[in-house]
Amino acid sequence: MEKIQMVDLKGQYQRIKTEIDQAIQQVIDQAAFINGAAVQEFNTALSSYHQGAYVQSCGNGTDALQIALMALDLEPGSEIITPAFTYFATVEVVLLLGLKPVFVDVDPHTFNLDPALIEAAITPKTKAIVPVHLFGQCADMEPILAIAKKYDLKVIEDNAQSIGGSITYTDGSTQQAGLMGDISCLSFFPSKNLGCYGDGGAVVIKDEALYKRIKAIANHGQFQKYRHEMTGINSRLDTIQAAILSVKLQHLPQYNQARQAVAKAYDDGFKQNPNIHTPFKAPGTVHVYHQYTLTLAGHIDRDQLKTALADKGIPSMVYYPIPCHQQKALTSKHPQQQSFPVAEQLSRTVLSLPIHTEMQAGQIAYIVEQVNQLTQ
Numbered sequence: 257m258e259k260i261q262m263v264d265l266k267g268q269y270q271r272i273k274t275e276i277d278q279a280i281q282q283v284i285d286q287a288a289f290i291n292g293a294a295v296q297e298f299n300t301a302l303s304s305y306h307q308g309a310y311v312q313s314c315g316n317g318t319d320a321l322q323i324a325l326m327a328l329d330l331e332p333g334s335e336i337i338t339p340a341f342t343y344f345a346t347v348e349v350v351l352l353l354g355l356k357p358v359f360v361d362v363d364p365h366t367f368n369l370d371p372a373l374i375e376a377a378i379t380p381k382t383k384a385i386v387p388v389h390l391f392g393q394c395a396d397m398e399p400i401l402a403i404a405k406k407y408d409l410k411v412i413e414d415n416a417q418s419i420g421g422s423i424t425y426t427d428g429s430t431q432q433a434g435l436m437g438d439i440s441c442l443s444f445f446p447s448k449n450l451g452c453y454g455d456g457g458a459v460v461i462k463d464e465a466l467y468k469r470i471k472a473i474a475n476h477g478q479f480q481k482y483r484h485e486m487t488g489i490n491s492r493l494d495t496i497q498a499a500i501l502s503v504k505l506q507h508l509p510q511y512n513q514a515r516q517a518v519a520k521a522y523d524d525g526f527k528q529n530p531n532i533h534t535p536f537k538a539p540g541t542v543h544v545y546h547q548y549t550l551t552l553a554g555h556i557d558r559d560q561l562k563t564a565l566a567d568k569g570i571p572s573m574v575y576y577p578i579p580c581h582q583q584k585a586l587t588s589k590h591p592q593q594q595s596f597p598v599a600e601q602l603s604r605t606v607l608s609l610p611i612h613t614e615m616q617a618g619q620i621a622y623i624v625e626q627v628n629q630l631t632q
């Protein structure tokens with residue numbers, strides 16, 4: 257059995273080496289390293305993937321979130337609702353722009369923003385909600401969008417982890433991750449479901465005027481060259497990364513299917529184990545398993561389990577060990593933080609197992625066996 261890894265980017269590359277090498281070589285041959293043809297080609301392909309929505313690619317997923325928030329042109333101190341349990345980048349950009357993150361607790365099963373708790377967090381200063389589609393599963397967007405409509409709030413989807421996921425609304429319609437809110441943000445960090453070989457990100461926008469604004473913000477606030485109409489930033493998708501992403505986007509459906517097959521094998525393998533809860537899949541959702549995250553029963557010592565697994569050659573990760581509201585970046589300035597019991601509980605009990613496109617049946621069986629043995 258090959259060494260087990262959290263992700264196997266090398267193995268994935270080997271299978272598409274010819275296509276990737278050709279794409280990279282072409283960029284080098286053309287020597288159009290900044291905004292080369294491959295960038296526009298990828299934007300177009302990503303737009304098609306999003307039913308023709310506008311796409312502005314950029315330097316990384318954090319920039320995508322920052323650009324999206326900047327486009328809303330909010331007064332300093334405006335309040336942005338975010339989940340208490342997410343990767344900190346979602347919150348960091350809010351702070352960076354002089355806005356105020358207002359946390360809402362998450363659902364203990366889906367790990368996503370709990371719509372039932374949002375209204376209580378809304379004040380006259382609230383301007384936007386940033387739901388995160390965590391670990392590959394869409395947030396419960398239908399009630400979130402209804403609340404946004406009622407209070408006239410913008411919705412920015414943090415879709416860094418769930419490209420290819422979807423959810424079903426009560427009218428039976430299937431809704432694609434990234435196309436439900438006003439703006440959505442993607443990260444192409446190498447380990448993401450669609451990852452490049454460095455940094456990359458994109459903003460997906462349905463409204464044309466908003467798209468034009470976003471395009472200008474990502475390009476020093478210019479609508480036209482050397483006319484800076486507002487303060488923007490410099491955030492570009494590298495041409496080589498764009499060429500790589502165009503190749504990989506074609507494989508994304510298979511990649512997501514491969515992840516789903518691993519998740520299914522884990523689900524089956526852990527079914528009889530009362531001490532671990534496998535990821536809950538909300539009815540009608542297509543989960544793309546960016547992570548396969550267990551929640552451990554209270555009596556299981558997570559650190560001990562993690563070490564024992566490592567001793568057996570099985571890596572595991574804690575996403576995320578500290579909820580956002582308890583991060584020093586916030587508590588050092590505002591020590592009095594509200595408590596978010598579900599986020600706090602999850603940060604103590606979650607454990608993510610290896611899941612990627614190259615996992616072998618033998619590796620999965622071995623992990624299932626070891627996890628079951630160590631959690632008896």
Ligand SMILES: *Cc1c(COP(=O)(O)O)cnc(C)c1O
Nearest residue numbers: 316317318343345416443444445
């Ligand atoms: C990865 C990630 C980001 C940031 O993306 P980068 O490309 O690393 O800047 C933001 N939000 C979430 C939920 C993420 O997983």
